[in-house]
Amino acid sequence: MQEFLQQVLSGIASGGIFASLALALVLIYNAMGLINFAQGEMAMFATFIAFLLLDRGVSYWIAFPLTLAVAFAGGILIQRIVIRPLERAPVLTLVIVTIGLATLINGVAGFVFGYVPRSFPSPFSVQTVNVFGAFTSYRDLGVIAVSAVVLVLIYLLLQRTTIGLAMRAAAHNPEASRLLGVRVSWMLALGWGLASAVGAVSGIMVAPIVLLEPNMMQTIIIYAFAAAVLGGIESPLGAVVGGVIVGVAVNLAGAYLVSGDLELAVALAIIVAVLVLKPNGLFGRPSVRRV
Amino acid sequence: MLARLRSAPPRYWLVVIVMVFFVGLPTVISSFQSSEWALVLVFAIVIMGLNILVGYSGQLSLGHGALMAIGAYTTAILVHRYHLDYLATIPIAGLVAGAVGFLLGIPALRLSPLYLALATFALAVVTPSLIKRPDKITGGVQGILLLPPQPPQFASDAYATVTSGPAMTSEQWLYYLTLAIAAVLFWVAWNIVRHRPGRALRALRDGEVAAAASGVNIAFFKTVAFGISALYAGVAGSLYGLATGFVSPDTFPVSLSLQLLVGAVIGGLASIPGPLLGGIFTFWLPIESSQFVSSQTWLPSQVSSVFVRAGPSVTYGALLILIMIFARNGVVGLINSGYTWLRRRLRGAGDRGTGQMPPDPQTT
Amino acid sequence: MPLLELNGVRAGYGPTQVLHGVSIAVGEGDIVSLLGANGAGKTTTLRAITGGVHWDGAITFSGRSLHHTSTEDIVRGGIAHVPEGRGILTDLTVDENLQLGAHLRRDGAVVRKDYDRVFEYFPILRERRRLSASTLSGGEQQMLALARALLMRPRLMLLDEPSLGLAPMIVKAIFNIIRAINQTDGVAVLLVEQNARLALELSTQAYVLEVGRIAVKGASAELIGNDSVRRSYLGY
Numbered sequence: 001m002q003e004f005l006q007q008v009l010s011g012i013a014s015g016g017i018f019a020s021l022a023l024a025l026v027l028i029y030n031a032m033g034l035i036n037f038a039q040g041e042m043a044m045f046a047t048f049i050a051f052l053l054l055d056r057g058v059s060y061w062i063a064f065p066l067t068l069a070v071a072f073a074g075g076i077l078i079q080r081i082v083i084r085p086l087e088r089a090p091v092l093t094l095v096i097v098t099i100g101l102a103t104l105i106n107g108v109a110g111f112v113f114g115y116v117p118r119s120f121p122s123p124f125s126v127q128t129v130n131v132f133g134a135f136t137s138y139r140d141l142g143v144i145a146v147s148a149v150v151l152v153l154i155y156l157l158l159q160r161t162t163i164g165l166a167m168r169a170a171a172h173n174p175e176a177s178r179l180l181g182v183r184v185s186w187m188l189a190l191g192w193g194l195a196s197a198v199g200a201v202s203g204i205m206v207a208p209i210v211l212l213e214p215n216m217m218q219t220i221i222i223y224a225f226a227a228a229v230l231g232g233i234e235s236p237l238g239a240v241v242g243g244v245i246v247g248v249a250v251n252l253a254g255a256y257l258v259s260g261d262l263e264l265a266v267a268l269a270i271i272v273a274v275l276v277l278k279p280n281g282l283f284g285r286p287s288v289r290r291v
Numbered sequence: 292m293l294a295r296l297r298s299a300p301p302r303y304w305l306v307v308i309v310m311v312f313f314v315g316l317p318t319v320i321s322s323f324q325s326s327e328w329a330l331v332l333v334f335a336i337v338i339m340g341l342n343i344l345v346g347y348s349g350q351l352s353l354g355h356g357a358l359m360a361i362g363a364y365t366t367a368i369l370v371h372r373y374h375l376d377y378l379a380t381i382p383i384a385g386l387v388a389g390a391v392g393f394l395l396g397i398p399a400l401r402l403s404p405l406y407l408a409l410a411t412f413a414l415a416v417v418t419p420s421l422i423k424r425p426d427k428i429t430g431g432v433q434g435i436l437l438l439p440p441q442p443p444q445f446a447s448d449a450y451a452t453v454t455s456g457p458a459m460t461s462e463q464w465l466y467y468l469t470l471a472i473a474a475v476l477f478w479v480a481w482n483i484v485r486h487r488p489g490r491a492l493r494a495l496r497d498g499e500v501a502a503a504a505s506g507v508n509i510a511f512f513k514t515v516a517f518g519i520s521a522l523y524a525g526v527a528g529s530l531y532g533l534a535t536g537f538v539s540p541d542t543f544p545v546s547l548s549l550q551l552l553v554g555a556v557i558g559g560l561a562s563i564p565g566p567l568l569g570g571i572f573t574f575w576l577p578i579e580s581s582q583f584v585s586s587q588t589w590l591p592s593q594v595s596s597v598f599v600r601a602g603p604s605v606t607y608g609a610l611l612i613l614i615m616i617f618a619r620n621g622v623v624g625l626i627n628s629g630y631t632w633l634r635r636r637l638r639g640a641g642d643r644g645t646g647q648m649p650p651d652p653q654t655t
Numbered sequence: 656m657p658l659l660e661l662n663g664v665r666a667g668y669g670p671t672q673v674l675h676g677v678s679i680a681v682g683e684g685d686i687v688s689l690l691g692a693n694g695a696g697k698t699t700t701l702r703a704i705t706g707g708v709h710w711d712g713a714i715t716f717s718g719r720s721l722h723h724t725s726t727e728d729i730v731r732g733g734i735a736h737v738p739e740g741r742g743i744l745t746d747l748t749v750d751e752n753l754q755l756g757a758h759l760r761r762d763g764a765v766v767r768k769d770y771d772r773v774f775e776y777f778p779i780l781r782e783r784r785r786l787s788a789s790t791l792s793g794g795e796q797q798m799l800a801l802a803r804a805l806l807m808r809p810r811l812m813l814l815d816e817p818s819l820g821l822a823p824m825i826v827k828a829i830f831n832i833i834r835a836i837n838q839t840d841g842v843a844v845l846l847v848e849q850n851a852r853l854a855l856e857l858s859t860q861a862y863v864l865e866v867g868r869i870a871v872k873g874a875s876a877e878l879i880g881n882d883s884v885r886r887s888y889l890g891y
Contacts, residue, residue: 101555104604180730181759219416265421
């Protein structure tokens with residue numbers, strides 16, 4: 001039982017990481033109706049930026065928000081330069097572009113930083129601590145806490161501020177929003193910036209565990225896909241819940257059912273199962289297509 | 292008969308010329324180079340399948356590398372463990388991959404195309420580890436070695452008489468086998484596109500709701516399209532394994548699926564000749580980019596060394612983005628629009644603003 | 656100088672031209688109606704003003720040309736446009752829709768007063784405040800759209816067929832409120848309507864659009880009284 005609890009807690013920590021990346025995917029899906037296949041690579045690159053800052057001696061709790069700011073700016077830049085020219089293009093064209101972006105960013109990261117895995121510090125010690133009789137590490141608890149804070153902040157931003165309202169309006173109905181004076185194009189850019197920053201959180205949290213290298217997010221993104229699909233690709237709440245469920249499920253599966261390298265297959269199985277059984281996910285709405 | 296020849300549209304002549312070129316090619320290049328060109332044709336087959344899917348039904352697959360792996364391993368296992376005749380395994384490989392594609396397609400295709408992209412991407416990432424596991428059958432990490440098949444008697448006799456030279460090598464034989472299969476699959480793809488299924492597919496791509504309203508059974512067509520596309524990949528994978536003589540979990544990584552996508556895009560989605568260009572590109576770019584760039588003496592050495600070190604990923608990524616922005620229909624699309632522009636110029640600008648729908652790319 | 660002026664405006668969608676030279680003037684605080692049959696180009700005219708369709712010619716608002724200005728900026732300049740279909744954001748609540756009406760304003764105290772007025776005009780909106788806008792009926796959505804436009808405190812309101820699909824009693828109520836808004840706040844109104852009689856009763860000036868051209872224009876009172884105009888152009 002103890003062991004089970006430990007696996008669950010550890011799964012929730014991974015879940016926080018998946019949830020952050022999944023939330024980034026959901027933000028962009030809500031804004032543009034497309035899945036950003038480059039989200040993981042953007043997060044990886046941001047984590048490298050964090051690494052550079054830390055290497056220069058910047059303290060962790062300054063480098064962290066600084067990196068998020070850089071990621072935010074980067075997301076806006078990408079939207080302005082690469083996505084905006086294709087505003088009227090069909091969705092699949094944009095998806096292909098995000099794949100190109102992912103390949104490009106991965107290649108640039110490999111070129112600039114090399115492929116040797118590096119260790120990345122965590123501000124939380126790996127020391128174990130006793131929680132309700134189960135042993136978990138400060139690091140896992142820290143990941144859960146940081147993820148929770150970020151997710152709550154995003155929620156507050158989107159639901160309780162005017163600019164969040166404008167972003168949601170622009171994503172939901174750009175034409176009507178324009179007629180209300182909303183600068184739709186900039187709201188989209190903001191959405192990308194926000195998504196990029198949230199994704200960066202996931203990268204920074206996972207780097208201490210898997211070691212920092214250009215391909216580090218390639219499996220994480222699959223888990224994030226599973227989380228987003230499970231939660232409902234349009235629902236930020238779904239991303240969070242989906243992330244936790246995927247994290248726990250994969251962890252438990254890895255501990256009791258299958259061996260480590262098949263955990264990814266569990267993610268694929270979740271994706272297929274959701275698509276077969278409840279395609280809209282747990283919190284998604286069945287979409288009505290406007291004829 | 293002569294009149295019919297003369298009135299045949301330029302398209303047919305192009306096809307004939309290309310066929311002649313490819314049939315004659317092995318006679319003028321080395322045997323090793325023939326095997327390279329065989330791989331080009333292999334990629335062309337996959338891209339043909341991708342085209343049927345993407346260009347004509349608007350669905351995107353990021354997992355065709357994995358489907359190739361399924362085909363390759365089917366052949367490898369059947370030949371290596373069960374000693375089946377390799378020729379028989381080729382269609383089997385296609386069917387197995389096609390079945391997997393069809394099954395995967397059933398849930399994913401009822402929904403937005405994004406879900407298929409997502410699911411196939413996950414498939415591409417997961418497949419290498421899935422292959423490693425049952426290592427009794429698949430040979431695990433070490434993979435399976437295949438003996439190169441010897442050319443059958445009739446083929447080497449024919450070759451010998453034509454070239455009056457050395458006997459046909461197995462590489463050349465595999466080249467011709469691949470060429471023959473590619474030609475057949477090309478012909479099939481062409482017909483799918485031209486006739487009712489093709490029109491249904493294009494209707495799907497252009498407007499699902501309208502297509503549904505006019506009685507096209509969408510889900511069925513989409514799933515079938517994906518199944519066919521997967522079948523092509525499976526056959527291609529089988530040929531790949533036979534041509535290279537070796538399959539392992541790492542032979543078909545995620546990057547291959549992406550390279551195929553790039554090849555399809557460059558060649559031109561929704562075009563018939565595109566796959567050939569795409570296959571050429573997919574095969575040669577990783578090899579040639581470094582050599583090509585370093586040989587450009589006009590580039591300062593710092594620039595070219597940066598380019599070489601950066602590797603194909605950067606090139607692929609940048610190319611994908613640029614092509615989508617500037618030349619969405621790839622090279623073939625560019626040629627087509629160039630051709631139309633030229634014709635209009637020569638004929639005089641008589642037909643502006645008639646409000647006609649632009650013709651489908653392949654019916655020019 | 657009129658608040659809004661269209662001069663020789665041509666507009667269309669791709670190869671199809673809809674407007675062939677339309678000239679309209681709306682003065683400060685005026686109510687002007689734009690009438691005509693289906694397909695005459697009334698909606699296109701409104702869309703041209705707020706930049707929803709490509710146009711040629713001249714459109715000036717408050718003396719400044721609207722050419723090459725984005726929709727958002729035109730709206731921010733003081734024009735509220737309630738489009739065909741009302742443009743309600745159905746994923747959001749009634750309150751959030753209203754907030755979007757006021758989101759550009761800086762005068763907090765006046766905004767609160769405007770909210771009170773809005774709920775006075777349309778008490779049902781206060782009741783349904785926290786509910787999703789998709790739960791509103793057609794008439795209620797029209798009220799929401801109008802309330803939202805009011806909260807924008809525009810100098811000019813473009814209303815596209817506010818009576819469409821609504822019960823006569825509700826239409827009457829809405830038209831009374833439009834009149835009230837116009838009289839209290841001095842908001843000019845350009846009203847596109849198929850219900851010509853109601854529109855003529857509300858407005859001071861009227862234009863009749865026929866196949867993309869202005870066929871008749873004049874004071875509404877005159878047009879009501881002119882039998883032949885009524886019968887040939889207004890259908891009653």
